[in-house]
Amino acid sequence: MVNETLITELRDYIKKRYRLVSIPPIFGGTAKLPGAERGIRPNAFGEAAELLASFVKQNRHEPFAFTLEKLREEKGLKPAELYKQAWIDKRLYSKILTSGNYKPKKETAIAFALALQLPITEFNKFLKTAGFALSDSSISDLVVRFCVEHELWDIADVNALLFESGQKVLCRE
Template identity: 90%
Template sequence: MVHETLIAELREYIKKRYRLVSIPSIFKGTDKSLPPGTERGIRPNAFGEATELLASFVKQNQHEPFAFTLESLREEKGLKPAELYKRAWIDKRLYSKILTTGNYKPKKETAIAFGLALHLPITEFNGFLKTAGFTLSDSSISDLVIRFCIEHELWDIADVNALLFESGQKVLCRE
């Protein structure tokens, strides 16, 4: 059961952190007579160098697949598979699909539900979301609600959903 004081605290949390970001156009003031990329400091015919740099970057920043990270964290927390997917409100078939499909990419809500079910502190939670290709943003009220819940150790999906609903956001549900 979510209490009124918690809802009031959540409203203040969102007010402090929620901000809309305006992004200026990257194309303002570019000279159309220059070769593509030159206005950003790219030398013509530098494709080979760029490809090598990209390959190196990907190698250095690549993470373990989501399913591998999920299972590692489940084992580390001492949870049985059924405990984990039930806590996350995830169907057993979906859980099995995640584990058996090569590079399965879950929906953001699914990754969040698993992160909550694992009771991950915010830094671990962010790293876990990153393995699924996501992040929490200060420009999303829904993400702020999730961060609020993590910081206040509100792990129960029912409580999280109540706060999301109270904030006018989409609730976490089965994928």
């Protein structure tokens, strides 16, 4: 249950961690293709394509739906238990599982991660499978991280803290 002490603790948490960050330029930034640190420069399209394919292969992860189902089974939850705890509609849950490469909204991925009660490291890995991350430059992300670190898994409590912080609450997609 959300109380005044928890709200005060959340405010202090946000004050300590909130950062405005600059976005690095897309071109000319620090991202490099594999081999660039050794001075290897592709001199043909074929070489660049090979480097890119290698990079994608090394950095690719399992699809969101696969990871979701694997974690659900590991946690011993029935499908209905998971989507109800996440406040996700049964039809959406079914669509996620049957659509192959379905990309959920960030709020949906967060809701599932909360329902799965994932510790922060696993929580972050799970969000990454959907293409998301928690950021120190987002108040709502800090609220979510605070809840995970304090093992506040109930979405009603998370929503209460998001609302108290003036942020958009988690809701059905």
